[in-house]
Amino acid sequence: MIKISEDVKKQLLKLAEDKNIYLEGNILKVINASEDVELQEYIKNARQKDDTMREKRLEITKKVQSQNDELLEWKSENEKINNQLKEALDKAEKSEHRALKSKEEAEKAKEAAINDLDLLQKRTQNQLIESIVKVSLWVISGVGVITTVMFAITLFRGVENKIVESMWSNMFGILLTNSFSIIGTIMGVKYASSNGGSPKNKKCNCKCHD
Amino acid sequence: MIDSILLVDDENLFHLVFEDACSLLDIALSLKTFNSADEAEKYFKKIVDTNSKKPDCIFVDLNIIGSTFDGIELIRRINFVHGDGVVIGIISSSNDDMEQTKAMKAGAQFWIIKSDQIEPRLEEFKKDFDGYANRTLPFKVYK
Numbered sequence: 001m002i003k004i005s006e007d008v009k010k011q012l013l014k015l016a017e018d019k020n021i022y023l024e025g026n027i028l029k030v031i032n033a034s035e036d037v038e039l040q041e042y043i044k045n046a047r048q049k050d051d052t053m054r055e056k057r058l059e060i061t062k063k064v065q066s067q068n069d070e071l072l073e074w075k076s077e078n079e080k081i082n083n084q085l086k087e088a089l090d091k092a093e094k095s096e097h098r099a100l101k102s103k104e105e106a107e108k109a110k111e112a113a114i115n116d117l118d119l120l121q122k123r124t125q126n127q128l129i130e131s132i133v134k135v136s137l138w139v140i141s142g143v144g145v146i147t148t149v150m151f152a153i154t155l156f157r158g159v160e161n162k163i164v165e166s167m168w169s170n171m172f173g174i175l176l177t178n179s180f181s182i183i184g185t186i187m188g189v190k191y192a193s194s195n196g197g198s199p200k201n202k203k204c205n206c207k208c209h210d
Numbered sequence: 211m212i213d214s215i216l217l218v219d220d221e222n223l224f225h226l227v228f229e230d231a232c233s234l235l236d237i238a239l240s241l242k243t244f245n246s247a248d249e250a251e252k253y254f255k256k257i258v259d260t261n262s263k264k265p266d267c268i269f270v271d272l273n274i275i276g277s278t279f280d281g282i283e284l285i286r287r288i289n290f291v292h293g294d295g296v297v298i299g300i301i302s303s304s305n306d307d308m309e310q311t312k313a314m315k316a317g318a319q320f321w322i323i324k325s326d327q328i329e330p331r332l333e334e335f336k337k338d339f340d341g342y343a344n345r346t347l348p349f350k351v352y353k
Contacts, residue, residue, distance in 0.1 A: 026239050029211070051234055058230040062326055065223045 001032040009039055022046035024053075129186055136182050140175050147171045212238045212266050212339055218250040218284065219243070219271040219301070224324070228269070228301075231329050237336050238267075247277035247284040251292075258292045265296065267339065269322070272302035272309060282309070282316045289317030297342040305353070314349045322352040 004012070015021045023031075028047050033039035151168040154161040215238040217228055225243045232238045242265065244250040250270075257264055268288065270281040277284075285298050299320035300313050310321050319342045322331050331352040341347030 026233065029236070029239060054230040054234050058227060058234070061223055061226045061230065065221075065227065066326060068223065 002030055003032050004039060009036070009042075013038065013042055016042060016045070022049050024050050125189075129189060133182075133186060136179075140179055143171060144175055211236055212336070214238065214240045214242070214263075214265040214267075216250065216253075216265040216268045217241060217243045217301075218245075218247060218268070218274060218281065220245050220273075220275040220277070221271070224271075227328065231332055235329060235333055235336065237332055245274075245276065247274045247279050247281065250284060251287055254288055254292050266343070267297040269299065269301040270318075272300055272304050272313075282313050282318070285313060285318050286316035297339065299342075305351075310349075310351060318349065319347070320350050320352065 012023065022042075023046050028043055028050065031039070031043055033043050147164075147168045150164050154164050215232065217225060219225060219228075222245070229241055229243075232241055242253075244253065247270075250268075254264075256262075268285075270284050272281045274281055274284075279287075281300055281302070285300070288296065288298060297319055299318045299322065300310075301322045301324055302309075303324040305323055313321060320335065320338075322328070322335060334352055338347055338350065
C-alpha cells in the first residue's frame with residue numbers, strides 16, 4: 001500500500017474539483033486512505049468513475065467480440081460455399097469434357113461405319129462387275145469360237161458360203177466394237193464409283209452434314 | 211485479491227474483456243498479457259533465470275494462433291521445464307473432454323470456458339484461488 005502526502009492529496013482533490021480528472025485503474029486499489037476521510041471520499045469517487053467507464057468498455061468490447069465472432073463464422077461459411085461452388089464448377093467442366101470426348105468418339109464411330117458401308121457397297125459393285133465381265137467374256141468368246149469353227153469348216157470343205165463368211169466378219173467386227181464398249185462401260189462405272197460414288201464427294205440435300 | 215496474473219491469448223479484444231472483468235471483480239492487482247505462447251515461455255524463462263517474482267496465476271488459451279505450440283504444451287513446459295509452483299490453467303471457448311484430460315496431465319489446475327458471461331466464472335474462480343494455490347483443490351471446469 002502507498003501513502004499519499006498532504007501536498008499531493010491537495011493537488012489531486014483540486015484537479016478533481018476543477019477539471020473532473022481522477023486517478024484511474026488499479027493504482028486506486030493500492031492507496032492507503034484509512035486515516036483520511038477526504039482521501040477516502042476521493043478514492044470512492046475515482047473508483048466509481050473508473051468502474052462505470054470499465055463497465056461501458058466491457059459491454060462494448062463484448063459486443064465487438066461477438067460481432068467479430070459472427071463475422072468469422074460468416075467468413076468460414078462463405079469460404080465453405082465458395083469451395084462447394086468451385087467443386088461443382090470443376091465437376092461441370094469435367095462432365096462437359098467427358099461429353100465432348102463421347103461426342104468425338106461417336107462421330108469417329110459414325111465415320112467408320114459409313115466407311116465400312118461404302119467399302120461393302122464397292123465390294124458388291126466390284127463383284128457384280130466381275131460377274132458381268134465373266135459372262136460377257138464367255139458370251140464373246142463362245143460366239144467367236146462358234147463362228148470361227150463354222151467358218152473353218154466352210155474353208156476346209158471348200159464350200160463357198162457367203163452367209164457364214166459375212167456372218168463371221170460381221171460378228172467379229174460387232175464383237176470387237178462391243179467388247180470395247182463393254183470395257184468402256186466398266187471403266188466408266190469404276191471411275192464413277194471411285195470419284196462421284198464416295199460419300200464424302202456426294203452432295204447431300206439433307207441437314208445431316210452442315 | 212490475486213497479486214499478479216499472466217494472460218496468454220492471441221485475441222487482443224479478449225485481453226480488454228479480461229482486464230476490465232478482473233478490475234471490476236477485484237480479482238487481480240496487476241495483469242500482464244501476451245499474444246503468443248512463445249513470448250510467454252521466453253518471459254517465464256527470463257523470470258526463472260533472473261530469479262524474479264513469478265506471477266501468481268497464469269491463464270492460457272488453448273489454441274494460440276501465431277505460436278509454435280499450443281496452450282497445453284505451454285502449461286507442460288511451465289510446469290515441468292521451468293519449474294512449477296504457479297496456479298495455471300486454460301481459458302478457452304472449447305469444452306472438449308479429451309483436451310481437458312490432456313491439460314490436466316500437463317499440470318493445468320482449472321479450465322474456464324470463455325463466453326459473453328465470463329464474470330460469474332471468474333468470480334467463482336476467485337473464491338477457489340486459495341485452494342489452487344495450496345494445491346488442495348482438484349482440476350475443475352468452470353462452465
